[in-house]
Amino acid sequence: MSDYDVDLFVIGGGSGGVRAARIAAQHGARVMLAEEYRLGGTCVIRGCVPKKLLVYASRFRGEFEDAAGFGWTLAQPSFDWSTLIANKDKEIARLEAAYTATLTKAGVAIVKSRATLADAHTVQLANGERVRAAYILISTGGTPSMGDQIPGIEHAISSNEAFHLPELPRRVLIQGGGYIAVEFAGIFSGLGAQVTLVYRGENILRGFDDDVRQHVRADMEKHGVKVVTGCKIAALKRNGAHLAAHLTGGSQIAADCAMFAVGRLPNIGKLGVQAAGIAIAKNGGISVDEYSRTSVANIYAVGDVTNRVNLTPVAIREGHAFADTVFGGKPTAVDHTNVPTAVFSDPEVGAVGLTEGQARLHCVQTDIYKAMFRPLRATLSGRDTTVLLKLVVDGHSGRVVGCHMVGERAAEMAQLAAIAIKMRATKADFDATMALHPTTAEELVTMRTKSASYARAAAE
Ligand code: NDP
Numbered sequence: 407m408s409d410y411d412v413d414l415f416v417i418g419g420g421s422g423g424v425r426a427a428r429i430a431a432q433h434g435a436r437v438m439l440a441e442e443y444r445l446g447g448t449c450v451i452r453g454c455v456p457k458k459l460l461v462y463a464s465r466f467r468g469e470f471e472d473a474a475g476f477g478w479t480l481a482q483p484s485f486d487w488s489t490l491i492a493n494k495d496k497e498i499a500r501l502e503a504a505y506t507a508t509l510t511k512a513g514v515a516i517v518k519s520r521a522t523l524a525d526a527h528t529v530q531l532a533n534g535e536r537v538r539a540a541y542i543l544i545s546t547g548g549t550p551s552m553g554d555q556i557p558g559i560e561h562a563i564s565s566n567e568a569f570h571l572p573e574l575p576r577r578v579l580i581q582g583g584g585y586i587a588v589e590f591a592g593i594f595s596g597l598g599a600q601v602t603l604v605y606r607g608e609n610i611l612r613g614f615d616d617d618v619r620q621h622v623r624a625d626m627e628k629h630g631v632k633v634v635t636g637c638k639i640a641a642l643k644r645n646g647a648h649l650a651a652h653l654t655g656g657s658q659i660a661a662d663c664a665m666f667a668v669g670r671l672p673n674i675g676k677l678g679v680q681a682a683g684i685a686i687a688k689n690g691g692i693s694v695d696e697y698s699r700t701s702v703a704n705i706y707a708v709g710d711v712t713n714r715v716n717l718t719p720v721a722i723r724e725g726h727a728f729a730d731t732v733f734g735g736k737p738t739a740v741d742h743t744n745v746p747t748a749v750f751s752d753p754e755v756g757a758v759g760l761t762e763g764q765a766r767l768h769c770v771q772t773d774i775y776k777a778m779f780r781p782l783r784a785t786l787s788g789r790d791t792t793v794l795l796k797l798v799v800d801g802h803s804g805r806v807v808g809c810h811m812v813g814e815r816a817a818e819m820a821q822l823a824a825i826a827i828k829m830r831a832t833k834a835d836f837d838a839t840m841a842l843h844p845t846t847a848e849e850l851v852t853m854r855t856k857s858a859s860y861a862r863a864a865a866e
Contacts, residue, residue: 412438414733415529415539416514417521417677420447421718422709423545424505426725431512433733438537439514440521440529445505448547448710449718451498456569457589459494461750464596468752472787485597487574494569523678526702530678541704541732544684544692545725546677548670548710553581558642561649562664565590575599575663579651581639583610585749586667588622591631592752602632602659604639604651611749615761615810617776621794622812625753628790639664672711689713696739698728706732715742746824748817753791756820759808759827762798771801772860775833775853781814782844795849797833801859804832809850819847 414430416423419441427439444451463485470483509516519531529537550564563571565586578594580587583605595601603610603626610633611619623633634653641652642664651659672691679686685701687693691713698706706728709721720742727738746758765772775797784791791813798808809823826836841848 410527410538410540412436412515412537412539414438414541414543415521415537416440416543416545417523417529418447418544418546418673418709418711419445419505419509419516420545420547420709420721421449422547422721422725423447423543424509424725425722426543426545426708426729427514428509428512429726429729430733431509431514433729435729435733437512437514438517438539439509440517440519440531442518442520442532444502445509445516446498446502449721450501450505452566452569454718455501456494456498457565457593458750459497460490460569460593460597461589463490464593464752467596467598468789472783472789475786475788485574487571487597491570522676523682523684523705526682526705541706542682543725543728544677544679544700544705544707544711545709545721546673546711547721548672548713548716550667551669551671552666553668554638556639556641558644558649559666561642561644562639562666564666568665571663575661577661577663578602579604579639579649579659579661579664580667581605581664582667582669583607583612583635584667584669587665588626588749588751590665590667591626592629592750595626595629595631596752600632601630602634602661604634604637604653604659606636606638608635610635611755613761614749614755614757615796615798615808616763617794617796618755618757618810618812621778621792622749622751622753622755625791625812626751629752634659639666670710670716672713674711687713697731697737698724698740715745717745717747720745744824744828746820748820750817753812754814754816756811756816756818756823757809758820758824759806760798761808761810762796765798765800765807766860766862768862769800769802769807770862772862773799773801773833773856774858774860775799775855776857777849777853779849781846783814793846793849795846795853797836797850797853799833804834805830806833806836813846815846819850822847823850 413435414437416427416439431437524530577600580603591603609619637653637655643650649661685693692707708724710716730736730738749755777795793813796810839851
């Protein structure tokens with residue numbers, strides 16, 4: 407490897423790239439990492455972390471409202487967007503500094519520059535400098551898509567800008583029905599904006615269990631978010647400080663801010679993938695094998711740029727596995743099954759494993775257990791909300807193959823349920839576990855009556 411300037415060049419300092427660089431350096435590799443924007447990537451800078459901080463902020467409204475039923479009298483609470491954004495920015499800067507310190511301590515050379523591939527072993531920096539590397543890791547992440555080129559699209563923002571709005575808009579229009587759209591609907595609504603969510607399909611959160619989708623939508627609507635389905639924003643017009651959105655069905659919605667959350671695209675453009683001869687997969691991401699190796703033997707790719715499972719912990723795991731495989735002498739493939747996931751919406755969603763629909767295609771027999779109940783806290787707060795817990799069981803083996811939850815702390819519950827599901831726990835194992843009372847999660851081990859049972863339809 408000594409013919410090269412470095413053993414590993416990492417392009418992109420997000421979750422996957424940072425982990426890969428650090429572990430490779432700990433395995434003794436000479437590592438250089440280029441990041442053109444801020445170290446930490448989408449998750450830290452304009453994704454999971456700032457989003458969760460905004461989610462916390464938005465939930466205080468409900469807390470204040472609920473407090474009255476428990477005897478508290480509060481002065482009329484007021485909210486200041488600029489304080490929230492300034493405090494959030496301070497925390498993000500702290501995290502970015504911590505990432506920089508960790509990498510530096512591990513011996514990784516950090517270059518604050520755009521980097522492109524000149525050929526399979528050469529990376530070119532923005533200043534023209536070229537670095538020869540034995541291995542290259544592409545971890546450039548993704549970027550928000552703005553969808554179709556509709557008239558007035560320049561008036562719309564993506565989640566990137568949502569984190570830096572100068573003030574809280576009074577009326578927010580969101581296009582999309584996935585993670586980001588649903589999460590920001592909860593954030594803006596909780597902070598006091600009037601929110602309308604426009605989704606092209608029949609119901610939001612496609613890919614999640616159907617009961618979850620219905621439950622979330624109904625609860626969102628109860629909490630004041632207007633959900634318009636079966637249409638899209640066809641055009642946006644600016645009238646002074648306001649926007650008019652024309653929907654495909656012919657109706658119009660007035661708003662102060664239009665946010666599009668219609669998916670993310672792998673950051674591949676102008677990276678030089680053609681120069682290096684790297685193949686692109688059908689889903690638009692860089693094509694990789696189970697060890698994250700691209701079609702070029704010394705070039706690997708991890709995280710959202712591969713468009714596999716676009717979640718931070720997955721990118722981290724892929725980055726770590728890559729470093730162990732190439733520099734640690736321990737070939738490691740990442741298992742992408744049973745990845746727990748959460749939507750930090752209002753109400754929150756936590757899920758792991760197969761949905762009912764998926765199980766009914768895979769399992770000879772699928773048993774469904776469901777509990778829907780008013781959480782204890784709501785009895786005194788008076789909040790109009792219900793929790794949904796659902797277990798999907800392979801009726802043949804008895805294994806719990808899916809767990810889907812909507813309600814307070816659903817994400818925390820999903821993380822723990824994921825351990826049981828990963829360990830192939832059966833429904834009998836769940837039932838043998840003593841309940842912890844009074845909790846929401848106890849219902850997961852006390853559901854005794856099947857709500858439905860389905861035999862797989864015979865193949866045609
Ligand atoms: P998603 O893929 O989750 O959702 C995209 C949404 O936009 C879908 O509802 C989709 O509709 C709709 N859509 C796509 N194209 C168009 C179009 N041209 N016109 C109108 N609507 C359109 O993407 P997000 O942007 O919400 O999030 C990107 C990714 O980031 C997520 O998939 C996830 O991997 C990650 N993420 C994870 C979070 C978490 O873990 N909590 C939080 C935020 C993001 P349809 O359903 O019909 O395809």
